[in-house]
Amino acid sequence: MARFSFNQATAKFWPLPELVAGCAEAGVPAVGLWREPVAEHGLARSAALVREAGLSVSSLCRGGFFGADDWLEDNRRALDEAAELGAPALVLVCGGLFGRDLDTARSRVAAGLEALAPYALDVGVRLAVEPMHPMFCADRSVVTTLDAALALAAPFPPEAVGIALDTYHVWWDERVWSLLAGAGPRIACFQLADWILPLPADVLVGRGLPGTGHIEFPRFLAGVAAAGYTGPIEVEVFNAELWQRPGREILHETIRAYRACSPS
Structure with a gap:
């Protein structure tokens, strides 16, 4: 449990104060936060809420969407927000085609990372490029493989640009295991979610808690450990059915799933 982080998206409709209180009561040391609910509660109030509960913030989601007109201003704001929350990484969902x-x-x-990397260094927050499953290429991210994410990060210092490794998005790629061996210094965020079948009509919300689907979590955990990553391990699950359950129930089910797939 010392490395477990509960990502806010796993209990999407749980208000932030209740989520923070529930995590503190359950002995969860960290949370992964999202910008929209943080803004709704207030950035300064959210930072104080988490700090006073004795929790840390493992990541903030999301920046990216480099095809949008306001991408530069929005990403600089996101880096500022992450710094105030004490989040070491800003997860980048890099954006789809945007008509291009x-x-x-x-x-x-690539141009977006070049523009943002100096500011990321200034505020002490790593840009974490998240490779996403190819089915999201058109609308959410044109970065679809771990290889591509690592190549985008390579020109920059690891403390400026890293990667967000989400099992749901990369489990299918046979190159993952060889790439992980040298990826350790670049891993800024590590997230667990399972690939379940059948896929729902809205594939975005069809992920499962670890152990409910087809992903080899022990192999991922061992590979990431061998690469030298020692940071938080988030569980981030988008699942419409799961979201209908009470937040506290989701949290405890997530803890059980995490413990079942983690080394003793």
């Missing part, structure tokens, strides 16, 4: 061809859309991601 694939090569142009991907080049905008």
